Amino acid sequence: MKTHVTTTINGATVEFLCQPRQSLLAVLRDELSLTGCKEGCNNGNCGACTVMLDGLPVDSCLVLAVEAEGAEIETVEGIAEQGHLHPLQQCFLEGAALQCGICTPGFLVTAKALLEKNPQPSEQEIRFGLAGNLCRCTGYDKIVRAVQAASQASPES
């Protein structure tokens, strides 16, 4: 039996049918073709599936899609606006803050949330804020630096 859900994704109203057991991750990827969020572990330990749910970063593998009724969701696909990369995306590119790239969407979503809450985070605040996102390629150095660069580039500073 499928449930009808109406939600807002990256600013647009979206309706979908889902089974209660389906995770938000599964619906975003399999039903809505928003494949930017990735499945790395499917139990909330890697952060590759991070999306914003009502203004907070969540592991979309640990959200049932039916819970999204009436919610506001933002995914990595919504970060760049009208053909322009967000400063964080630009800093990730220029700072070589990605290698294989599978964790990158999750990091971008979490980092954007972090900078919106705390526009000038310290290195330790960045590291603590991003601890729910695993990266196996970079050793995190360039990711942390890219977030630092973006915080300096942001208009709040």
Place this chain on the structure above:
Amino acid sequence: MIDFEYAAPTQLDEAIRLLAAAGDGTRILAGGTDIIVQLREGLRSADLVVDIKKISELTQLKLSGDKGLHLGASVSCRRIYDDQNIAASYPGLADAVRIIGGWQIQSRASVGGNLCNSSPAADAIPPLIAYSATAHIAGPGGKRMVPVEEFCTAPGHNILQQGELLVALTLPPQPSNAGSAYQRFIPRNEMDIAVAGAASWVQLDQSGERIEQARIALSAVAPTPVFAVDASEWLKGQVVSEEVFAEAGELAKRVASPIDDMRGTAEYRTHLVGVLTKRTLATACQRARK
């Protein structure tokens, strides 16, 4: 994972009716960070999942000078530590909710859920016990209140009866000369399950030199989080000092009955109880003096 039905009642009565009517295949969904994993991995199964986040009583978070903290059962960790007054008034609780999973988990996971999941290693339960928190339970037979230290009965088990629901937790108001802290030991610095955890709550005398009241609670060292009663009693009247903290740690170790597993040996966990009790007492006393 077998599919299930989903309900998101907006009224407490409705939720209780649903829970009471359904069989033992009913699961309550708050933050979902434990139950969704358990359903997916086949550790639990469900015919019906009842989402309680749309019930207003369960999402209330209220701090008042005379009543203390009212913590709705589905309030997320994030909301607790984002409220600076609450974090300042209940620092031991804030310590715990800041380290439950990463930010993504904290956006969803609730203290009520942490309690109802009843893991021996739960981070939020020791501070609740240390703060003498009360669990407010509603069910088909009406409401009841239970001290948190009596809530968990075994790993993954608690006193909730068929059809019952945790509505809220209340923590008594904090006098200015009280302080608390929670620490757990994990091999990494984040994203881990406690090898051992300890929460300490103290109330000092006017001078700030003597302990009037103390409560110590531990996690991951027994089948349930435990109240270290002997250590807590012994601390009454003691003068604040490193030696006293260490001695309290030694007493706290006596209630630890840990197991050997991939997270640590029994010997190591017992040892950590001493270390963490000592360290959290020091922080709690320091906070009490502020």
Place this chain on the structure above:
Amino acid sequence: MSTEVAPDTQTPATYKVIGTRPVRHDSADKVTGKAVYTDDLHVPNMVFGAFVRSPHAHARIVSIDTSDAEKMPGVLATCTSADLPDPWDKVDNLGEGCVNYAHLSGNVLARNKALYKGHAVAAVAATDSYLAQEAARRIRVEYEPLPATMCVQDAMRNDAPLLHDELITHTLDDKPARPSNIASHIQFEKGNVDEGFAAADVVIEREFKTATVHQGYIEPHVSVALWNEDGRLKIWTATQGSFVVRQQMAELLKMPVSQITIVPCEIGGGFGGKISVYEQPVAAVLSRKCGRPVKIMMQRDEVFEATGPTPASFMRVKLGATKDGKLTAGKAWLAFDAGAFPGGVIGPGAMCVFSCYDLPHATVDGFDVVLNKPKTQAYRAPGSTHVAFATECVIDELAERLKIDPIEFRLNNAAKEGTRRVDGPVYPRVGLVECLQAIQESDHWKTPLTGPNRGRGVACGFWFNCGLKSSVTANVNADGTVTLVEGSTDIGGTRTSIAMQLAETLGITAEDVIPQVVDTDSVGFTDVTGGSRTTFATGLAAHEAALDIQKQMVEQAAQIWECSPDEVTVADGVYQGNGKSLSFKALAVEADKVGIPIVGRGVVDPQCSTNAFAVNLVDVEVDPETGKVTILRFTVCQDAGKAIHPSYVEGQMQGGSAQGIGWALNEEYFYGDDGHMRNASFLDYRMPTCYDLPMIDTIIVEVANPDHPYGVRGVGEVPIVPPPPAIANAIYRATGVRFFELPMSPPTVWNAIKGQTTGE
């Protein structure tokens, strides 16, 4: 500043593109979520597969009954090893090590016996993934459990339960008469080791153990297979080497390579673990049986339990030195766990154990041992991290005993050009000495470490790096850009580092090159992205293609300018002849109007090691009450030969270091007595998070590799090697306790500190 290039080793700055840091060509895709990884594919009419896996570490498979599953509506096909052709006992070289196809087939789907917990036994395809998982539960497998053997020393005993009844030790020596779990024994000897130890003033021998660890890539193994009615098989997959997947598929399914197309999608990490096939043949067979494309994606616990972690090891290393700090002899006895099938990484382990030093006398014995754990695979400098842990800890102890500075002691004995390795060959120009000197010159080394419970450690590491086959074609476009077509999967930015070499050679910008990684039908054979070979070897192919283009451009210029090609000269991308001059781009525009298309071709098979060395300097603080180790400061210095894109070189150094730190401190397969892995999740298999690490400072040394036009050495693997011993040596200085076992997790460290204070 995190990065320095050690000044003495810098090559003259004559390059325009090489050494700069352009933004990678695929980056916009990767920061917007558009890059297509295998699991992002939704092939029309696709169905989903799931595995049935052994719950036992060792068991005879009595029967498999798929009938209940097959009756379920929506279940389309099932598969067991009976659906795979009878495998041949053929050992093939995959460029990157060798594989026995009988073993590979038996690993893909168990035959007769399940050899480890999680070993795939059967599979099912259904219309949705939940149904596939449910159907997998309905496949009934009857097992007869057998005693399991889980550690190398136990498996080597005469009375150990045998995994393979007919396994005779492979050795150049006389073959033993009886089967055992020892799959191979290799040996090296140099000089006379007894004489060497007799000449030593100090001799230290220690035993070491390391735990099984996993590469830990974030993307699980995933493939989509489409076996068409015309007999052609197409597979979209996450792999380090599409041609090597094609080769394995052809052999396992006994079909010609020409019938198989492998489409490499973007790959979410590999580190050596995505070379062997696992789910690909099964997805193919299920697709053949149901006539629809089949996707199989592993869950994270399957990745841990049933892919290819890198071995646990047991090692004994003995070294002798004279009072004035010269090594005289070394002896190593190494046993690595191969997992359930022969063919672990003992070969390179044995070759690397003394590879950083000039040792006049040495013997090395290496054993590849099968036991009831998943078949091990390469993991970044396979085998070298294990042995470096052993050797570098003994070296540190020797230096201490001799009261010689640990870097000076290493410099005294460092391998350099002309050093004969213990396994025989002589090094060409290499950069270990320069790396050690660069560490001595670093701000980190010159800044004293103060404070209680703190210590500083140093260690070296070596990895061969390989060459192997690469092919590229390069098409000059009408606007003067060049499309570069290559077969090397890009995991860390190699599209760009290869494009930069083409650009440098042609005298154009990196942005004027459009690199494309294509399928196995669209480019010539290319070996895996592994062995730190891609920027070196595929870069070399790109250089050749550029020279080929340049030759054709000269001919076209001569035609346009009505002169002889001999009269056309090229410098810095500018073509001149008959009094005329055009840039590459302008000439390409002209040539497009009048000439035949210009297509460059580069095919290479460089047969040399490019010999990478790295040195770590690390400061730690140990909590004496809990045994927890905090990394305070970390510097990695490495000889890159020539850093084509310095950011990517730093990225490899930092990423490899982080993996090495994880290996040193917390990562391990934790097995219960039943042979079950207890921590098959990212929660309990503790890879470092962002919050566990400091910034990782890098020093790039550039000692040019004579076998590459731009001096490139590989850089990807060696940085994982030195962290465990460097950290062990640092912990020793912080606590006074030497560690001989990985990981040096908090309980282990606490136990050791406690043992020291109580005199245990």
Place this chain on the structure above:
Amino acid sequence: MAIVFIPSQLQKLTGTAQVEVEGDTVRAVVEQMEKQFPGIQQRLFEDDQLSPTLQLSVDHVMTRALSTSVTPSTEIHFLPVIGGG
């Protein structure tokens, strides 16, 4: 002619660690060795090719090609094949 470094496990066949052997290619050298030290070729070859578990180091070149040419100063080593990650 070339200098062949005999793997320690084969030295009981040769009695020495190094031998100088006639031949213009690695194959010719191995065949010549076989005449001097009967049985050595079957330890190194499989189906008339280099055993798939072995590779050659011929001066600085790592190869499996038996056709590799050699000179009197060439060193030949037989090594295990290695992979990489």
